[in-house]
Amino acid sequence: MFTKTTDPALKSFIPVDSENEFPIQNLPYGAFSTKENASVRIGVAIGDYVLDMAALESEGFFKDVLGDALVFSQPVLNDFMDKGKETRVKVREIISDLLNAETSTLRDDESLRAKCLHPMKDVTLHLPVRIGDYTDFYSSREHATNVGTMFRGKDNALQPNWLHLPVGYHGRSSSVVISGTDLHRPCGQTKADDADAPTFGPSRLVDFELEMGFFVSSGNALGDTIKIDQAEDHIFGLALVNDWSARDIQKWEYVPLGPFLAKNFGTTISPWIITMEALEPFRTESPAQEDPKPLPYLAHKNLSNTFDINLEVYIKPNGSEANKVCTSNFKYLYWSMGQQLTHHSVTGCNMRAGDLLASGTISGPTKDSFGSMLELTWRGSEPIKLSNGEERKFIKDGDEVIMRGWCQGKGYRVGFGACSGKVLPAKC
């Protein structure tokens, strides 16, 4: 279960307390720039610091693994992702060793430390991936059941295909943004149930969707497929995802071709991507798939196909404190990442390094674990009370939505950093 880079006993020479999401067992990837150097480059979070992977690269620390390729001096991770699992594991071993409290190379070299470690408070984080295609699944049985119940009643909640395949759709990649990017409330067409015709204006039902997404490492050529037992080897790592949604726009536009404008005004991801290697100690079982069993091309050999990742959502009204509104977990998802990736490529669709495949809203079995306001307030019929005395049915202008996610180890946390965004007033 533990490898030498995930050993709970490991300590970095940089002090990291038990609540900090970036201990040496994590080593998540992001992109950053500094005041002194505006070039966006790749970094790894360690405690309250960012390890400058570009600086380490130019010092030759990865020469044995990467040769002369400069993958960390770039503004995005795509070229590194494309190198696949074996290279990623080797690089992880090198940086884990460099940061180890017992290794002197970086610890005792003040000049090297100055070049390679930047206080996190001094860096600007950037979207770390050039996302070729963004796909969004719908893989939480509880979420699909909740939404289906609201719109079609309890008996027809799940569509006939839902238990047979991971339902998904193509999303918009241009508007995937990094945590901290504020978004304007979208404008668009909506139609009231009792109206004869639609009207144009700001969406009145802006919602979050608590999701996670994974990035493809090495992909497949057009016409080839990714088999289920190799699917995880094509995954680089995971990030938190807020799939912002305008429910009223969605309702009017989505039949028959699916969500379009309701989802394309912004999708927020966490600044840090945790690799599959760092998540490995938190591997756990997915829900059983017995009735029906998946077709053979989607059948895992066993149930250990997901990870125990705690998820929380907070709403922070302008000038008030943050209110926790949801507590969920990645492990609730019915369809695994491997099943999603295999299904996506089964037609021969080519996946590319940096493609983002998101889970769909992650709702759990209890009311406080529902991953959207639509479900938490049951279409607005049961508003949430906030600590400042206000109520929320959906998201108001000035509200910041903050998602957090972490794996809990014994005495340490492996987390993603906040995935947050504020809704600004509409511009129409």
Next chain:
Amino acid sequence: MFTKTTDPALKSFIPVDSENEFPIQNLPYGAFSTKENASVRIGVAIGDYVLDMAALESEGFFKDVLGDALVFSQPVLNDFMDKGKETRVKVREIISDLLNAETSTLRDDESLRAKCLHPMKDVTLHLPVRIGDYTDFYSSREHATNVGTMFRGKDNALQPNWLHLPVGYHGRSSSVVISGTDLHRPCGQTKADDADAPTFGPSRLVDFELEMGFFVSSGNALGDTIKIDQAEDHIFGLALVNDWSARDIQKWEYVPLGPFLAKNFGTTISPWIITMEALEPFRTESPAQEDPKPLPYLAHKNLSNTFDINLEVYIKPNGSEANKVCTSNFKYLYWSMGQQLTHHSVTGCNMRAGDLLASGTISGPTKDSFGSMLELTWRGSEPIKLSNGEERKFIKDGDEVIMRGWCQGKGYRVGFGACSGKVLPAKC
């Protein structure tokens, strides 16, 4: 109506006969490589030749317009697209003048001609755009009515939203390929109407969809919108598009989130992109939008928002001749490109140079103008007879589907080159 670069009287020093799609009035952009120089670079089609834009660029012909930027020495048009309309028009004037029969610069310089003109038969064409996002609309009223009639009956053929907004969905950009790329029949899940459960195997209902698509030139920032009266200024040009579809996979997967795997195994585009400037003489009226009128944000000032582009589809069985199965026209589309682009960005969705927005299947009013086998054979109930004695309900292995499109001038044609692809046997 005509400018100095579209004047029907213009002649190039390269002879171009009246059936050739690439007279001096066209000047479409593509990407190519040659045996002598494997670097993929930008070219313009002229008669049976390709004008090497990279060579002209390195000779300094665009210095006054582009400065030191090297936009044509790249494998894709994105950087040139991003420079917008004014730059594009100036470059067109320069190359139109260089190719003019009365201009000696290139005509009389044998060494320059050898560098800058390659016989088309000797070049390899490549996908000329890095497509960030690919969106597919559903903008033919006849197509939506045909499909709606088949699946829901005549009285409910059009969904309630269809006449109010250009229905569209996000497509898969990774699998957009250039004409001449063969595709394997996709495998996937399908379910017979009378079956209890789905099965896995090759799609039995592979279809083409006759579409056209436009590429965004300069886009908009996230949160901004593109207004209807400026929308065309954000369009670089058009290409032919075959949106290959697996009807049986689509039927089982598409509720409620829209087409996914049924469309992601390949989308073929023509090798040449015709600019808005070259299409201008063929501008014509779109269908009237009176009942209902579009909301103000989608309302054009007048009807001249489309182009008269003849479209044809051929099926060429393995070893047999090509059979024309469809004759349609771009002008049949109900929703204009401007309306599609404005609607797409109205939520603040950011469009980027090189984004591809396709029309959806372009069906006309008569049976021979339907743009898919689904409609031409009315779900297979009226097979098409081919000249080799065979019948077709859908596309068989070994069939090549060839789309052609051109504007007919007086004594000349402005065309896209064939958009073709062959269906190879499934690999499952």
